[in-house]
Amino acid sequence: MASMLVAAAIFCLAAPSGSGPAATPYSSGRAAAVSGALTRFSVDPAARNPGRQFVAGKVPLGLKRKGLRVLVTGGAGFVGSHLVDRxxxxxxxxxVVDNLFTGRKENVMHHFGNPNFEMIRHDVVEPILLEVDQIYHLACPASPVHYKYNPVKTIKTNVVGTLNMLGLAKRIGARFLLTSTSEVYGDPLQHPQVETYWGNVNPIGVRSCYDEGKRTAETLTMDYHRGANLEVRIARIFNTYGPRMCIDDGRVVSNFVAQALRKEPLTVYGDGKQTRSFQxxxxxxxxxxxxxxGDHIGPFxxxxxxxxxMLELAKVVQDTIDPNARIEFRENTQDDPHKRKPDITKAKEQLGWEPKIALRDGLPLMVTDFRKRIFGDQDSATTATEGQ
Amino acid sequence: MASMLVAAAIFCLAAPSGSGPAATPYSSGRAAAVSGALTRFSVDPAARNPGRQFVAGKVPLGLKRKGLRVLVTGGAGFVGSHLVDRxxxxxxxxxVVDNLFTGRKENVMHHFGNPNFEMIRHDVVEPILLEVDQIYHLACPASPVHYKYNPVKTIKTNVVGTLNMLGLAKRIGARFLLTSTSEVYGDPLQHPQVETYWGNVNPIGVRSCYDEGKRTAETLTMDYHRGANLEVRIARIFNTYGPRMCIDDGRVVSNFVAQALRKEPLTVYGDGKQTRSFQxxxxxxxxxxxxxxGDHIGPFxxxxxxxxxMLELAKVVQDTIDPNARIEFRENTQDDPHKRKPDITKAKEQLGWEPKIALRDGLPLMVTDFRKRIFGDQDSATTATEGQ
Incomplete structure (x- = not known):
């Protein structure tokens, strides 16, 4: 209890007001490079305010609100918790709405005690009633190990979960953002992939629960937009890494980092020449x-x-963690896409966005976090990148 | 009431026993060509029986069953009702389970009063508990006019409806057949389409509710097969026509036939050179x-x-109904696939199946039915092709 009060007090001191320039939870010296990058990125408050008026939900008459009320489904997960911080x-x-299937309470515990933060343990497959202005819908297991664990549940999460959140958005007049995935392009025949590419997805394979589930979630989102005039946004997320990733989720960056830290060989599937892009x-x-x-629906x-x-990635991991780490080749899985790389022209032009953090700069931040979680330094693990 | 009793009596006289060679509801003189074709096709009872033992559901011990108990979702629809007849x-x-959104009671009324037939007005989006040996899952609006009417409902029907029926099949140990669609191939880049082709589907277009919905239904079906050992079958159905089609559903065959009968011009979209195959x-x-x-899962x-x-089809309709019918060209819709044609090698080899009825032979049977329904000869309309 005492620690929570302290955390809250620290938070109140650290948290910037909504009207000032957007500071970030990375603003301490621990992650200065990232903090600098984020500052360059920060949304101009003047530019943000008109948007805020536009997306306002159904506020009871005469009540003046401070800041936005935002729902983040999957907010205790890897990406979700970083979004929540911002x-x-x-x-x-x-x-935050999260069933904690792959999310972890530790990812958001530093907000406990803050009156502007709340976490509800809830599965989006069931409806929920809340009053918010914006819904960031991230809830879904995102690594093959997790989404293949119960494929039917994965489809339910993507389809029924998205239906529930779209229904909520419609009811309360909230703006809705769907986090879709580069997996909607499947094993792409076009390289790099632009948003107008329809994809090459196997409808009956073992990855289809995720790929087809997300495609149908996109369809639902557009159908709510067309049919119910809902304000929607669709993002197609490519491989992302960073602190708070699940350690043993089978994704290549987290695999390599964990293996190098544990002094195990880095497992490369196939010949290691398949490519990925890391954000x-x-x-x-x-x-x-x-x-x-912004004003644009997407997909972006x-x-x-x-x-x-994969071999180049292994090299970066060796350089960052352990130059002596061995590489072990294994047979590739059948359904692994050969290459994937985003064409981000649309996001550059319409959102003024592009990534700033190079792999060699971002990876050490993740390694710090993984090292603490793997070797049991629990107290500082969750705040490794927050600097609070 | 009296008419139902008469119908039942007639039915009992007309219905063949389950053990004899498969007779068909087309067996009267009215549709001799088709009847002949179906007889050539009929499944050999000796070949069918082992299958029957194999697919038996959880029968209470000591109870001997006669024939199979079969559930047909969408059984009051165009294809469903013909299947029910067989x-x-x-x-x-x-x-039959049908919500009668596009199905019509008239399509199955000739079975009312038969103790081996039952119709339940029910929407597959809600669960239902039944005890059967086989589930033919056909329930879904299938013409663009109908499936675009409420796209969200279409996705619910395809995904939640299929989930419910798979759940039922798992619970009662029934074999499950999904009727999927050639639309899973989208606007295909491969011609003709083989089952291994992954398709070219727009995930966010106005047809996606059907295309992506069916793709996800296929995924679910395979996931139940892989995960719960369910006996599943997947059919991908290409354009089909015949008696009992919805008259104004916007599909080209029903459009042309209804237009020719009503002395309206046949509307051809685009240049009329896009192709379709008609079964x-x-x-x-x-x-x-x-x-x-059979023993094969599919997809087939x-x-x-x-x-x-389209112009060749218009010509056949002119030849069949009215040589003077005019053709009117209109602008094509954006999302109309350019061509579609099944490669049926797999069905030929593994099911010993191929279609027998040529367009010029099948169309007149449909015209007879449409003529009666359009011009109000209600009494004979629904039994036009049954010969009862």
Missing amino acids: LVARGDSVI YVSDLVEGLMRLME NLGNPGEFT | LVARGDSVI YVSDLVEGLMRLME NLGNPGEFT
Whole structure:
């Protein structure tokens, strides 16, 4: 209890007011590079205010509101919790809805005790009634290990969960942002992928629960926009990494980092020449917020167009953590896309957004967080990047 | 009441026993060509019986069943009602579940009073508990006019409806057949389409509610198969025509036939050179039953590979109904696939199936039915093709 009060007090001192320039939870010296990048990115308050008036929900007459009320589904997850940090920091009232299947309470515990923050343990597959101005809908397991664990539940989350959140948005007049995925492009026949590309997705494969689920979530979002005049936004998120990623979720960055830290060989599937693009999480969060506050529906690719082969990534991990880390080749899984790289022209032009953090700059921040979580330094682990 | 009793009596006289060679509801002189075709197709009872033992549901111990108990969702619709005719004719106990959004009671009324037939007005978006051995899951509006009417409801029907029926199949140990669609191929870049083609579908267009909905239904079906060991079958149905089609559903065959009968000009969209393949409904029903009774999961293309341009189809309609019918060109809709034609090699080889009814033979049977329904000869309309 005492620690919560202290945390709240620290928070109140650290939190900027909603009207000032957007400070970030990264603003301490610990992550100066990232903080600088985020400052360059910060949304101009003058530009943001008209948007705020526009997206206002059904506020009871005569009540003056301070800041926005924002719902973040999946807000205790990797990306969600970083988004929550930014929203809280700018003075919004944030409600997190999370069933904690892959989310972790530790990711948002530093906000406990803040009256502008609330966490509800709830599964979006069931309806929920809340009063907010904006809904960031992130809830869904996002790594193959997790989304294949119960494919039917994954589809329910994507389709029924999105239906519930769209229904809520319609009811309360909130603006709705869907976090979709580069997986809607499947194993793409076009490279890099632009938003108008329809994709190459296997409808009956073992990854389809996620790919097709997200495609249908996009369809639902557009159908609510067309049919109910709902204000919607669609982001297609490419590979993202950073502090608070699940450690053993089978994704390549978290795999390599955890393996190198544990002195295990880095497992490369296939010949290691398949490529991916890696986006640092603060870049993504900035893109999501710009999309929500802007005028454009989407879909928008949000990703870092820098392209790395698996072997190049392994090299960066070796350079960052352990030059002596061994590489072990294993047979590739059948359904692994050969390459994926976002064309971000649209986001650049319409949102004025592009990623700023290079892999060699972002990776060390993630390594610091992983090291603390893996080796049990629990107290400082969750605040590794917050600097509070 | 009296008429129902008479109908029931007539039915009992007309219905063949389940053990004999499969007779069909088309067996009178009125539709001799089709009847002949169906007889050639009929499933050999000896070949069918092992399948029946194999698919048996959880029968209470010591109870001997006669025939199969079969659920047909969407059984009051165009394709569903023809399937029901065949199943009832071979001696099965048939339950139709239909919300009558596009289905019509008239399509199955000739079975009312038969103890082996039951119709439940129910929407598959809500769960239902029944005890059957097989589930043919056809429920979904299938013409663009209908499925675009309420896109969100269309997705719910495809995803939640399929979930409910898969859940039922799992609970009672029934075999499950999903009727998917050639629309999963979208605007195909491969021609003709084979089952291994992943398709070219717009995830955020106005047709996506149907296309993506059906793709996700296929995913769910395979996920239940992989995860719960459910016996599943997937059919991908190409354009089908025949008696009992909805008259004003905007599909080209029903449009042309209704227009020619009403002495209106036949509306051709675009230059009329886009192609489609047209399958007579009895061919499809035969394919669905072979798929259900056989050993192969699918997906299987079920369609007639004969390819017609819209102008060629208009010519056949002119020849059949009114040589003087005018053709009127209109601007094409944005999302109309340019061509579509099934590769049915897989169904030929694994199900021993191929369509038998040529367009010029099938169309007159549909015209007879449409003429009676359009010009109000209600009494004979619904039994036009049953010959009862």
